[in-house]
Amino acid sequence: MQGELLALVLLQPEREYSITELAEASGVTPTAVLREVERLVGGGILEDRRVGRSRLVKARTDTPLYRPLSELIAATFGPLPLLAEALSGLAGVQEAYIYGSWAARYGGEPGPPPGDVDVLVVGSPDPDALFDLAERVSRRLGREVNVHRITPASWASDSVDPFLTSVRERPLVPLPLDQETR
Numbered sequence: 524m525q526g527e528l529l530a531l532v533l534l535q536p537e538r539e540y541s542i543t544e545l546a547e548a549s550g551v552t553p554t555a556v557l558r559e560v561e562r563l564v565g566g567g568i569l570e571d572r573r574v575g576r577s578r579l580v581k582a583r584t585d586t587p588l589y590r591p592l593s594e595l596i597a598a599t600f601g602p603l604p605l606l607a608e609a610l611s612g613l614a615g616v617q618e619a620y621i622y623g624s625w626a627a628r629y630g631g632e633p634g635p636p637p638g639d640v641d642v643l644v645v646g647s648p649d650p651d652a653l654f655d656l657a658e659r660v661s662r663r664l665g666r667e668v669n670v671h672r673i674t675p676a677s678w679a680s681d682s683v684d685p686f687l688t689s690v691r692e693r694p695l696v697p698l699p700l701d702q703e704t705r
Contacts, residue, residue, distance in 0.1 A: 524551050525559055530600035531665050532569060533593040534636045536582040538665075539572075545580065548665065568592065593636070602640045603629065603696060605663055609656050611701035615648035617675055619698040626694040639667040642698075643690060645678045 527549050532540060542560065546553040560580050563569040568588060571580045583589060598604070602625050610619045621629065624637035640660075644653065650672070657668040677687065 524549050524555065526596065526600045527663075528556065528559055529563075529568075529592070529596050532580060533582045533589070533596050534601055535665055536584045536589070536593070536636065539579040539581045541577050541579055543577075548663075597628070597636070602660075602664060602668070603698065605660050606640070606642060606668070607698040607700060609660050610644065610698060613648050613652060613656060615646045616644055616700065617646035618678070619644045619700060620690075621696040621698065622690045622693060626696045629696045630694040632694070637666075639669055640664065642668060642670045643695075644670055644672045645675055646672070647674065648672065 528545055531545065531548055532538075540548075542553050542556050545560070546556045549556060557578075560569060560571065560578075564571050564580075567583060567586055569580050570583045571578055573579075582593070602621060606619065606621065610616050620626070620643045621640060622643055623641035624634070625640050628634065628637065642657070653670055653672060657670045661668045671686070673687070677684070
């Protein structure tokens with residue numbers, strides 16, 4: 524619960540969350556979230572403020588802890604592990620990659636956490652199942668997941684497809700898929 528809570532708040536540092544929103548997103552009680560928030564505020568990781576009866580929480584980005592902690596959270600609870608886990612169980616997926624801004628962040632390019640996650644899936648998974656998977660991961664991450672599916676032949680070819688050319692020229696992060704479940 525703490526990891527998912529930190530992922531939600533640290534990976535969207537510009538956003539404030541109510542205790543109720545964090546509880547719903549984490550699947551726990553508001554009381555449990557409140558205890559964690561109090562610990563994290565006390566530790567200087569989060570900041571909070573009251574608006575009427577609501578308590579709003581957001582990441583503290585002005586501390587030396589923010590960057591390394593957000594990178595650790597992104598590596599353990601962010602797009603890469605969530606997508607790898609989700610796509611490992613989907614029939615027809617041969618390879619998958621994160622591309623675009625998230626791939627650049629994983630590669631060390633500085634900048635704020637991107638607003639969405641771009642995923643390239645190589646294979647022939649059921650389009651509806653792929654859409655449903657993207658929706659589930661989007662809800663867990665609190666940001667849109669855009670999936671682009673291509674055939675293995677397209678990925679292997681040296682075609683001059685502008686989309687594939689741009690994907691190949693920028694950082695690309697392979698998703699480690701569990702071979703036994705595919």
